[in-house]
Amino acid sequence: MGIFDEIKKKLSHEFIDIIEWLDYTEDTIAHRFERYQNEIKNGAKLIVREGQMAVFINEGQLADVFTPGTYTLNTKNLPILATLKGWKYGFNSPFKAEVYFVNTHLFTDEKWGTKNPVTLNDDRFGLVEIRAFGTYAFKINDPGKFIKDIVGTDANFTNFEINEHLKSLISTRFTDTIGEANLPIELYAANTTELSETCLEVMQPEFNSVGISLEKFFIENVSMPEELKKEIFEYSRIDKLDLDKLTKFKAAKAIEAAAANEGGTAGAGMGMGMGFALAQQMGGMMNPTANTTQQVQQQQNASIAPPPIPVQIQYYYANNGQQAGPVSFDQLKMLFANRTINKNSLIWKQGMTTWLELKDIEELKSFLGGNTPPPLPNV
Incomplete structure (x- = not known):
């Protein structure tokens, strides 16, 4: 190759006429356009395709951002760059600037998950641990800010490079959000849609601060240890159970079983009881004196009979915003x-003018444990 061929080759690379980028990777977010000695010819064509934006950087400073279209590079299209360069004669000579193409299409089906269990404090189950995972989608909404704050001088910035940063951000904000939600532990898995929308709203400003828009955020699953699941299922069944109805049901079944067995021991006992009663009635008719004595004895027995059984106090309680009950003192103690x-649950009984928290009702303070007598009065 002769000297003239060398000169011709150098000149063909020295001034670039067309600046464009075709992405064949599907995971590149930003790509720096390579050219000979960073020189761009006056009047060169810049082609920015749909789903792209072009960012001009001059000596580390943002100069211009171009949206999709075809541009002829001159002082009309690059007024900021022309001002930075201070050219008095327009673009009569080649100029130097770095050109970054930024992919602005939607990056979908990105995975996220909690690396470590998230610890929550539940009123009923104490400290519990949960994990969560899902997907999200994002796109670049401010290419200039993204190039300055994230890409820097990276010639080919890929989705993989930003993903770790975004997943760490998501995990942190997710932990804060569910902690502030303060839901019963069993409702986290049942309210993933609402939690997803809340997390999206909370995380959006963080993404925007570096030129990224969080378009979608989904929580696909919230998991917890198997032993906690079993405890929640058992609690749920007890919570739905009406203890008063259960007692009545068991009593009815017992009466039904006794009636079905009337030919056996139960029937014999009933027959003997009826026979004794009939014999006493006949004896009284034949012996009036004995009958009178028996009446006096019955009256004496009645005078020393115990008083009637006191009526049990019935309590009503609030559960998940709903009134439940009535239940007895022992049943209420079992629910506690x-x-x-818990101690902050609202309780009401007949004679009270309003609902009070359990801890404020004198006879229920024994549920809380640690009762101590009041101090002795001064003698």
């Missing part, structure tokens, strides 16, 4: 023990 209610 299995964490259906």
Whole structure:
């Protein structure tokens, strides 16, 4: 190759006439256009395709951003760059600037997940751990800010390079969001749609701060240890159970079983009881004196009979915003023990003018444990 061929080759690379970028990778977010000595010819054509934007950087400073279209590069199209360069004669000579093409299409089906379990404090189950995972979608909405704050001088910035940063951001904000939601532990898995929308709203400003728009965010699953799942299922069944109805049901079944067995021991006992009663009635008719004595004895027995059984106090309680009950003192104590209610649950009984928290009702303070007598009065 002669000297003239060398000169011709150098001149053909020295001034670039067309500046464009075709992405064949599908995961490149930003690509720096390579050219000989960074020189761009006056009047060169810039082609920015749909789903792209072009960013001009001059000596580390943002000069111009071009949206999709075809441009002839001159002082009319590059007023900021012309001002930075201070050219008095327009683009009569080649100029130097770095050109980055930024992919602005939607990057979908990006995966995220909690690396470590998230610890929550539940009123009924105490400290519990959950994990979550899902997908998100994003796109670049401010190419200039993205190039300055994230890409820097990287010649070929890929989706993989930004993903780790975004997943760490998501995991942190997700933990904060569900902690502030303060839902019962069993409702996190049942409210993934609402939680997803809340997380999207919380995370959007963080993404915008570096020129990225979080377009979609989905929580696909919230998981917890198997032993906690079993405990929640058992609690759910107890919570739905009406203890008063259960007692009546068991009593009805017992009466039904006794009636079905009337030919056996139960029937014999009933027959003997009826026979004794009939014999007493006949004896009284034949012996009036004995009958009178028996009446006096019955009256004496009645005078020393115990008083009637006091009526049990019935309590009503609030559960998940709904009124439940009535239940007895012992049943209410059982509900407190299995964490259906707690010290802050609202309670009402007949004679009270308003609902009070359990801890403020004198006879229920024994549920809380640690009762101590009041101090002795001064003698």
